[in-house]
Amino acid sequence: MQALAERLDAAVGGAALTAVEPIGFSGLKTFTPPPESLVGRTLERTGRRGKYLILDFGGPRILVHLSQAGRLDIEEPPKKTRGKGSVVRLRFDNGIALLVREHGTERKAGWWVLDAGDDGPLAKLGPEPATDEFAELILHGDDRRRVHTLLRDQRTVAGVGRGHTDDALWRAQLSPYATLASLGADDRRRLLDSVRAELDEAIERERARTGGLSQAKLGDKFIVHGRYGTPCPRCGETLRRVSYESYEVTYCPNCQTGGKPLADRRMSRLVK
């Protein structure tokens, strides 16, 4: 998302908004101010907070959240098509448009139009991983939740998410089920360094990419996330997973859980 924000800034930073065209499923999460009220305003800054892209029009802001299946195309020149999955097209006076759209049928990408001073969904986000506040939480916090749960919680830390959580815990050689409160000083330091290294490398990868911008496409760049059944890149042991309704945890039983596989309810049902 950081690299995406940088590319948007290069494409439409300093340009004025000429049209907002909601298409098909709109995904607009706010009623006021109306999107058209931003037409004529200059995009002064683009940024990121957690997984939200922020387009700052000198006070009023548009937020975009792509979720798992969303993507954002920079159209130069803008297209007229209203392709399947299109959410909204923002046109700018420099002849470039941004198209937010969705892969497949999941309707999860959303956008918000916020008045100056309104933080909308950003108000609920925890600190960024690069902040001292996050370091304090990891190094000295007594949170009793599992580290996997804690890192995925956007109210605790913004923008890590499932994939990077799996990879960061693999880097730190910690069990996804370890609780933060149970970790010693060395483990905590390694966890903090691992989360930051994971996200720094992800930004570098994304900066190097060209073409359409999406979160889903980054999936094939994870080290262990989503790669259960393949060899651990560190030790060669087969990566395992624990499956939940809407996500799964991937880990190496040799590097992270002392050789012991974690209980997987779905698997054990199948075995019985």
Ligand SMILES: [Zn+2]
């Ligand atoms: Zn391993």
